[in-house]
Amino acid sequence: MNTIIQNILAFTAVGFAIFFLIRKFIWKKPSSKKSCGGDDGCGCH
Template sequence: MNTIIQNILVFTAMVLAISFLVKKFFWKKSKPKKACGGDDGCGCH
């Protein structure tokens, strides 16, 4: 019985770690489209 619980915990930890790495390195963030105004560093002024 302890082996089953241990395997479930290991599998859950591995899935969480892989999903964290995928989110951190491979997930493309969509950049917000802001109107260029003020000092937001867009380089258009």
């Protein structure tokens, strides 16, 4: 019984790690279409 719980926890941790790496490096967010001109509060002026 203890081995089953350890396997479940190990595969869950590996799954979260792979998901994090895919989200961090492969799955890119679409860039914002806003330009930085005007008073839109972007803080770049």
